[in-house]
Every structure is written in C-alpha cells, then in structure tokens.
Amino acid sequence: MTDPLVTLDNATVRFDGVIAVDHINLKVSRGDIITIIGPNGAGKTTLIKAVLGIQPLSEGAIHRQAGLTIGYVPQHLHLQPTLPLTVKRFMALSGVPAAACREALEQTGVGHLLAASVHHLSGGERQRLLLARALARKPDLLVLDEPAQGVDINGQAALYDLIRQLRDRLHCGVIMISHDLHLVMAATDKVLCLNQHVCCSGHPEDISRDPAFIETFGQSVAESLAVYHHRHNHQHNLHGDVVAAGDSDSEHRECSGHGHH
Structure with missing residues (x-):
C-alpha cells in the first residue's frame, strides 16, 4: 500500500484567537475522492488552503508525500x-x-x-x-474549491462525471469543496462534514443517516439524499445531456443529474 499523498494530524487554524479549523485528521491517497461539505463559515476553504500550503497551521502537522504535485482549481x-x-x-x-x-x-x-x-x-x-x-x-492531487460554481444543474452532473473519469484515468487523489449535496453525494467516495471540527465523515450513503449530518443540514435534506442514488449506466456530454449507455463497473458508480438543491 502506498503512502498517503497528504496527511493532516490534528490540524488547527486560528485567526486572532478564533478557531477556524479545529483538530482535523485526514488522509488522502491516490484514487480517493474526498468531498468537504459544511455550512458557510465552517472552515472549508481554510482547510484546503492548509493542504495547499498557503495557510500555516496554528497547531498540528501536515505531511505531504515527497515530490507531491498539486493541481488547484479555485472557486x-x-x-x-x-x-x-x-x-x-x-x-x-x-x-x-x-x-x-x-x-x-x-x-x-x-x-x-x-x-x-x-x-x-x-x-x-x-x-x-x-x-x-x-x-x-x-498532478498527483487535485484540489477543487466549488468546481461547479456558476454551472447549471445538468452541467454540474457532467462536471462531476468528468472529475471521476479523470481520477480513474490519472490515478490521482481528489479533494473538493461543494455545496451541491445531491450531486456530490453520487460523485464522491468519502464525505467530510465540517463545522470547524469534523462533525461526521464516511461513505455518502452512511453520512445521510448520521445524526450530526441531520443536525447540520436538516432532516428533509438527509431524507432526500438517502433515496436519491441510482446506478450510473450512462455518460453526459459537455452540457450534461445523456449521450451513451455504459456498463456498470465494479464500483457501481452512481449518477445524479436530475436533483434539486
């Protein structure tokens, strides 16, 4: 097993004594797609700036694999x-x-x-x-801050499809921030729910049932996410239109191009 690309150990960031990110532990390896979600002001952008090395930690440590190349997509x-x-x-x-x-x-x-x-x-x-x-x-690691910002709903589905395809092709790791909960739940392998600290983390289908997730986003959102998934057996073009059928792979990739915020 290869070493993680990036490891955060009790990563903490304070601004003038106010905690922005509180004791975060996270490992990102090749092939991972990890999505950070949370309310406004939760510390999501601060956390990825720490990963990028442009935001120093107040406490804790961050370890990057030697020679790591990071590709960053700003919001x-x-x-x-x-x-x-x-x-x-x-x-x-x-x-x-x-x-x-x-x-x-x-x-x-x-x-x-x-x-x-x-x-x-x-x-x-x-x-x-x-x-x-x-x-x-x-890049060995792609870091994306709201990659579907300003893109319509079908275009968002196509963009998240593309990110998964690139992960598969390049065998890189991916960390992204997103507010598009329905779409991202189908596009990611692991979700980190952040509100200064990690409220909950895990596979998307498990997160939607977690009490901390429900407390943060509400019962109605959690219930809608729980029934949202369907098998990914098609592809989208640049505009999000379904263009071809595909076979279901071993990961049973899921797609969600018809959801609502």
Missing part, C-alpha cells in the same frame, strides 16, 4: 474584463509546455476552444478550462 477566475485573452494564451500563462496544455484541454472536453476568448466562455466551459490548467501540471 472563481478573476480577470480584467478589458484584457484580451484567448484560451490558448491563458493556458500558456501557466508555464506548462503547449503540448501538455492541449492534452489537458482535450481531457476536459474544451480542446476545440483554443482560439476562443476566455471572457466569452459559458460557466461550464470556464470551469473546465480551470480544470485543464490544473491538469496540465500532471
């Missing part, structure tokens, strides 16, 4: 609206060779947009571009 892309910028130029700014950039764009389904203006992309196309920029570095 928002902030660009000067008056700055002309094509997809090709945007990818080139990452400093990654052109061939690797083109490959990453193809992997995320936006290779045909090389000459397009970044400013004119749809929400789904922009998020796939950000994902491509992270993938171009050939």
Whole structure:
C-alpha cells in the first residue's frame, strides 16, 4: 500500500484567537475522492488552503508525500474584463509546455476552444478550462474549491462525471469543496462534514443517516439524499445531456443529474 499523498494530524487554524479549523485528521491517497461539505463559515476553504500550503497551521502537522504535485482549481477566475485573452494564451500563462496544455484541454472536453476568448466562455466551459490548467501540471492531487460554481444543474452532473473519469484515468487523489449535496453525494467516495471540527465523515450513503449530518443540514435534506442514488449506466456530454449507455463497473458508480438543491 502506498503512502498517503497528504496527511493532516490534528490540524488547527486560528485567526486572532478564533478557531477556524479545529483538530482535523485526514488522509488522502491516490484514487480517493474526498468531498468537504459544511455550512458557510465552517472552515472549508481554510482547510484546503492548509493542504495547499498557503495557510500555516496554528497547531498540528501536515505531511505531504515527497515530490507531491498539486493541481488547484479555485472557486472563481478573476480577470480584467478589458484584457484580451484567448484560451490558448491563458493556458500558456501557466508555464506548462503547449503540448501538455492541449492534452489537458482535450481531457476536459474544451480542446476545440483554443482560439476562443476566455471572457466569452459559458460557466461550464470556464470551469473546465480551470480544470485543464490544473491538469496540465500532471498532478498527483487535485484540489477543487466549488468546481461547479456558476454551472447549471445538468452541467454540474457532467462536471462531476468528468472529475471521476479523470481520477480513474490519472490515478490521482481528489479533494473538493461543494455545496451541491445531491450531486456530490453520487460523485464522491468519502464525505467530510465540517463545522470547524469534523462533525461526521464516511461513505455518502452512511453520512445521510448520521445524526450530526441531520443536525447540520436538516432532516428533509438527509431524507432526500438517502433515496436519491441510482446506478450510473450512462455518460453526459459537455452540457450534461445523456449521450451513451455504459456498463456498470465494479464500483457501481452512481449518477445524479436530475436533483434539486
């Protein structure tokens, strides 16, 4: 068994004495998809900034595998609206060779947009571009902060499908933050419910029955999640439309493209 990519041991972050993240223990290995959920102000972004190494810990420790490469997909892309910028130029700014950039764009389904203006992309196309920029570095670990932000419901389902496919193809680890509870419950292997401390963690189908989850998100949300899953036997295109049937694999991957927040 290989060593974890990242290990957090009692990771704690305080800002002016106020606890943002409290004694978090977490291991992320290759092949994992771990989703962090929780209410606003729960410390989710602070936690992934600690994983990225841009937020120092107040207490505890974080261990990263030697030579670890992390690809990061931020929640928002902030660009000067008056700055002309094509997809090709945007990818080139990452400093990654052109061939690797083109490959990453193809992997995320936006290779045909090389000459397009970044400013004119749809929400789904922009998020796939950000994902491509992270993938171009050939990461061992993908860290995604609200990867489906600004994407419509069908596009969200397609994006979470893509993340799973990339995990399978690249055998990387994935940590992501999400508020899209219905969709993410079907797209992840493990859920970490955070509210400064870890309220509960485990497989998605178990989390929806956990008293701490119910207390945080409410009985109605928990009940709707418990009956939401169905077998994943199809694929989505860039816009979330079902395009092909697939065989059920050994993991019985699940899909949820028809849910509501």
